[in-house]
Amino acid sequence: IQKAVDSIVGGNTIWVKSGTYTETVTLSSPTAKNGYPKELLGYNSSHGDEPTGANRPIIDGSASRANGIDEGSVSGWSIQNFRITNHTGDGVTCSVNSTAFNLYVNTRFDNNVDGYDCRHPVTFIGCEFDNNSARGINKTAYETRLLYSYLHDNLTDGAYLSGDHV
Numbered sequence: 001i002q003k004a005v006d007s008i009v010g011g012n013t014i015w016v017k018s019g020t021y022t023e024t025v026t027l028s029s030p031t032a033k034n035g036y037p038k039e040l041l042g043y044n045s046s047h048g049d050e051p052t053g054a055n056r057p058i059i060d061g062s063a064s065r066a067n068g069i070d071e072g073s074v075s076g077w078s079i080q081n082f083r084i085t086n087h088t089g090d091g092v093t094c095s096v097n098s099t100a101f102n103l104y105v106n107t108r109f110d111n112n113v114d115g116y117d118c119r120h121p122v123t124f125i126g127c128e129f130d131n132n133s134a135r136g137i138n139k140t141a142y143e144t145r146l147l148y149s150y151l152h153d154n155l156t157d158g159a160y161l162s163g164d165h166v
Contacts, residue, residue, distance in 0.1 A: 042081035061087030114138040
């Protein structure tokens with residue numbers, strides 16, 4: 001996954017087939033060109049399907065990697081159709097505007113980490129956050145959109161939201 005991320009340009013999509021990937025994905029490519037987003041899309045058997053449950057590609061920390069996806073300060077990403085699990089740090093960490101769709105995130109360790117830790121506007125659609133050792137979502141910015149998502153069995157809170165949210 002990382003090799004594809006390092007070479008993407010704005011307006012393109014990285015398709016990730018269902019399977020288990022033991023890595024931390026760092027979204028370090030340049031900001032999307034001409035305002036076009038970049039997409040990291042998981043699929044089961046054909047491009048464009050929307051996998052659920054065990055059919056999602058899994059980014060597995062194997063209890064030894066910190067974050068599952070690190071968006072850092074790179075804007076313009078949409079992350080869809082992944083299961084992110086077994087990380088000793090946050091499932092996803094970001095400090096930019098982004099969109100999360102059909103994600104299942106559980107860090108599963110007693111390290112006081114969040115499922116999704118973000119500092120800028122994020123739209124969550126159809127996501128599930130459970131069994132994280134702190135919060136499902138830790139959002140300390142503004143304009144968070146949480147639609148059709150499920151937060152449960154997180155140790156501290158389902159979501160911590162500060163600022164203005166929709």
